[in-house]
Amino acid sequence: MKILITGVGGVTPRSFAHSLRKYSKYARYEIIGTDINKYAIGLYMNELFNKTYLVPRVDAPNYWEEIDKIIKEEKIDIAIINPELEVVEWAKRAQSYDFPCKVLLPDYNLASVIVDKAQLTDALMPLGIVPKSFTIDKDADIDEQEGKLAYPFWIRSALGSSGLGSMLIKSAGDLKNWITINPNVEKFLASEYLPGRxxxxxxxxxxxxxxxxxxxxxxxxxxxxxxxxxxxxxxxxxxxxxxxxxxxxxxxxxxxxxxxxxxxxxxxxxxxxxxxxxxxxxxxxxxxxxxxxxxxxxxxxxxxxxxxxxxxxxxxxxxxxxxxxxxxxxxxxxxxxxxxxxxxxxxxxxx
CATH class of the missing domain: 3.30.470.20 (ATP-grasp fold, B domain)
Structure with missing residues (x-):
């Protein structure tokens, strides 16, 4: 069975591949990997991947041309898409395109909303299953944020994962300094500190x-x-x-x-x-x-x-x-x- 796994420079796609290689008895797998970074270690792990490809970023004009070519030439049976940006773009394309291989994708509208932590928090707030939160734009007046949450509170990027922009904020000075040293984060989500598991x-x-x-x-x-x-x-x-x-x-x-x-x-x-x-x-x-x-x-x-x-x-x-x-x-x-x-x-x- 030929499996395509994208983003193999990341730990998660490699963990998926190891799960098949080491613990799956369902089939024999030929695993094809892709990544956008020529230094990505997964591209060179010959014991884990049968073949790998360096591909353009998902937002590049020739991304789909290259991916379609790999799927066709390698006769891919199933595609596993892991980086969230790729999942969202594959889901978007699936609205008007039938992939020649099998792939499990969420609905595009659902994916677009839930990857935005701020939108997700607002939607779930009435249920009482999310922490009290508010958003902070990177150019916001810090003084105006005072009193919205008691210190300490948690801050992180409203988009993305892997702890991007995360910090426990203990004062207005902490907040101002943290926003300043993270200029690439456009919007932060501040949430009450949760001490449990x-x-x-x-x-x-x-x-x-x-x-x-x-x-x-x-x-x-x-x-x-x-x-x-x-x-x-x-x-x-x-x-x-x-x-x-x-x-x-x-x-x-x-x-x-x-x-x-x-x-x-x-x-x-x-x-x-x-x-x-x-x-x-x-x-x-x-x-x-x-x-x-x-x-x-x-x-x-x-x-x-x-x-x-x-x-x-x-x-x-x-x-x-x-x-x-x-x-x-x-x-x-x-x-x-x-x-x-x-x-x-x-x-x-x-x-």
Missing amino acids: NLGCKMLYYNGKLVRSAIAERVYYIMSKVSPSGITGNTCFGRLVNDEGVFDVAKQAIETMIEKTGAPKHGFFTVDLKEDADGKPMVTEINVRFVAFTQAYAAGGANIPEDMIRLLDGDPNFDMEFKLYEFEKDMIFLRDVDEQPIIMKESQLFS
Whole structure:
């Protein structure tokens, strides 16, 4: 089976590929990778990818020409699109174009709204499942922001992921300085500080039905010292979690957005949540892509990349009944740069 995976310079697409190579028994895979950066390590990982291509940016005039050529010449069966900008552009094209390969894409209108954290927060605010928040333009008068939220509060870019522009703000001076040193961020989202667990809930919808979900907790981040917030978007220590309450909030959030945009229940999403002081999960963002520790989920028994492939391939033996993956108790994962993740019991740490 020929699989195209885009953005292989990123950890997440490579994690998807590892999930198929190491943990999937469904098929034999020939995996083709693409990236826009000639220095991207994934382009040269011959043991993981059978062939790779350097391609233009998704907003370049010749992007589709090059992608279409690869799909045709390589006879791609299934395409896996991971960078969010690419997901949105593929979804946009799918409105008026039938791809010659199979690809699982969310509705374009839904994707366009939920990747904007500010729009998402406004839409979910009446439900009480998002933190109190407000937006700040980069040219805003800082004095006018006083009193909107009590210090400390959290700030980050209203668009994008991986902790872009994130910082715990403790004073008006912090806010002014942080906006000044992040000139490329056009709009920030300020939110009340939530001290509880940092969670990710994966949601796989197919043809109107939620079929698979799995939850994990992010505890510490790789190279956290390089970021003032301590968040780099790449988890080094996490837990595989069984928590129906977290799932219920994540489902409420994504299905509310599906209803508001009139979108079909179709696509893959990662709902990020943070618990407040009382342990209540609050939605902080929804991504239209997998996350970097996808391979850790697969190693723990939740191989959602394989689930997606089986659905797109029309596997008659795939169980369409919904499954919230349940992990062994006490399971954690450890990750680091240039190393494969380790799955083990948390009780075994330092033993």
